[in-house]
Amino acid sequence: MEIVKVHASKTYDIKIEKDLLYTVGEEISTIKPKCKVLVVSDDIVHDLYGKIVADSLITCGYNVFEYTFPHGEKSKNLITYGNILNFLAESAFTRSDLVVALGGGVTGDMAGFAASTYMRGIDYVQVPTTLLSMIDSSVGGKTAVDLPSGKNLVGSFYQPIMVLIDTATLTTLPCTEYKNGMGEGIKYVVLDGGELIPIVEKGIRCSCANEIGKFIKLCVTSKANIVEKDEKESNLRRLLNLGHTFAHSIEKLSNYTIPHGVCVAEGLRIISDISHKQGKLNDLDYNKIINLLEKYEMPRITDYSMQDMINVMNVDKKVENGNINFVIPYAIGDCRIESIPLDKVKDLI
Ligand SMILES: NC(=O)c1ccc[n+]([C@@H]2O[C@H](COP(=O)([O-])OP(=O)(O)OC[C@H]3O[C@@H](n4cnc5c(N)ncnc54)[C@H](O)[C@@H]3O)[C@@H](O)[C@H]2O)c1
Ligand SMILES: [Zn+2]
Known part of the structure; x- marks a missing residue:
């Protein structure tokens, strides 16, 4: 496994390995006690990888919830963001619970922003699945959603507590998305x-x-x-x-x-x-x-x-x-x- 340590306002590990999705629960359990976990993903990524991640978390004793939204930049808006916050509140998430962003940069930016603002900030873990999100958006703590007048106009700087990169997820990535990352x-x-x-x-x-x-x-x-x-x-x-x-x-x-x-x-x-x-x-x-x-x-x-x-x-x-x-x-x-x-x-x- 490759590990990169980030020393920003939070110190966290970026872990890179093939098939890491199967041990997301174990990895998170090294830094976070059992709690509620909301796995946020878009519909495509949820269908491909949602069950693997949920099973791994459940096996490690976490109480798993899922929030899925339609894929694409058009979903990265105040409405989806608000829906995630409402879901967290209706499911009685507290400040000691966790959000997992499973997907590309759209998911990471939006789930990260929801985590940064729900109850003034709860922990989140980035699990990027596009090349672009692995090498860029999942690291550095910029979170945001778009407004009709422009991209990323509402957001925050809020670092994740861990970034887990499973290189095997790239095998299902369409060529256009690979080029986007390159x-x-x-x-x-x-x-x-x-x-x-x-x-x-x-x-x-x-x-x-x-x-x-x-x-x-x-x-x-x-x-x-x-x-x-x-x-x-x-x-x-x-x-x-x-x-x-x-x-x-x-x-x-x-x-x-x-x-x-x-x-x-x-x-x-x-x-x-x-x-x-x-x-x-x-x-x-x-x-x-x-x-x-x-x-x-x-x-x-x-x-x-x-x-x-x-x-x-x-x-x-x-x-x-x-x-x-x-x-x-x-x-x-x-x-x-x-x-x-x-x-x-x-x-x-
Ligand atoms: N926070 C930052 O520092 C930062 C930096 C760069 C970009 N961004 C943001 O990132 C976003 C773009 O991210 P993106 O290019 O990852 O887009 P994205 O999240 O929309 O993903 C692109 C498409 O790939 C699909 N997909 C994701 N993983 C897949 C997989 N493993 N197999 C098959 N399909 C998969 C998704 O469903 C989606 O349709 C933009 O909103 C941009 O503003 C943020
Ligand atoms: Zn860029």
Whole structure:
């Protein structure tokens, strides 16, 4: 088993192993006495893995309840969030009980937010089942739901008490969701470099538990290192937004029809182009980044002009005094937060 310790406002373990779902109860029993547990999942994940997790918890003496909602981002709203809170209250959950978020980032964000606010905060465990949630959303304690006027507009910083990653769940993940996760995965390669480079250059397959386990471990270690230094994103944590400034514009312009990770990959390509043209990112690393994006078949998104994207940044108030903050790759493993005048951005493209 791979274990990464996170030392944030809470200290917790991220455990990574094939077939870990079967021992979720045992793992949780090492840190939490018997109590009521609400397992929150969407319908797809519930059908695939709900029984395995519930059985494991019941075997270890936990009193298990389940809350299931229709899959997809459209469920990540105040109504589903309110329904989870009502379910907790009607089932007489107390502050010593537990929420388990079993699923992708939608489940993790929403169940985490419910846990952070029910009775001013009860414990929760993340059990991520998409590549994106394993390497990104389940770690770091950002929880949220969407409002009609924007994504993740209501939320909190609230760390889980444990993250349990079963790499075997990736074998049922659709290819589109795998690609979605790899967009964020390539982001970690550019942020950190090191051991991630050969693993990702070789090619990562969901079916190989060892190599994907190592990849996930390196990604969450990278995220944990940053979160430990800047949990509430006052500065350093913004590095995790590498590729995201353009990605958010593309997502919005596409009316959220293009998956987030694919937009991050395109954002990474654009910012690498800019940095390369500015003479900051060297040829070798620039080519490595572009080759990786091609290796994982990240599509070029050419439907929107630079002006369209900049207009969205303006509306989203990301522009201050004509300047905008970007995370600029100088080399693989050396990314820096910099403010660039918008006029210059347009000239560079
Ligand atoms: N909190 C954070 O730091 C953070 C970071 C990045 C993204 N996010 C959030 O994460 C969300 C996206 O997460 P996501 O991409 O995991 O989406 P998701 O949770 O909607 O999952 C994607 C789809 O995959 C299905 N699925 C999940 N696991 C499966 C499995 N093992 N086998 C088969 N199907 C499976 C789900 O039912 C769903 O239909 C967004 O809401 C985003 O805002 C949060
Ligand atoms: Zn992202």
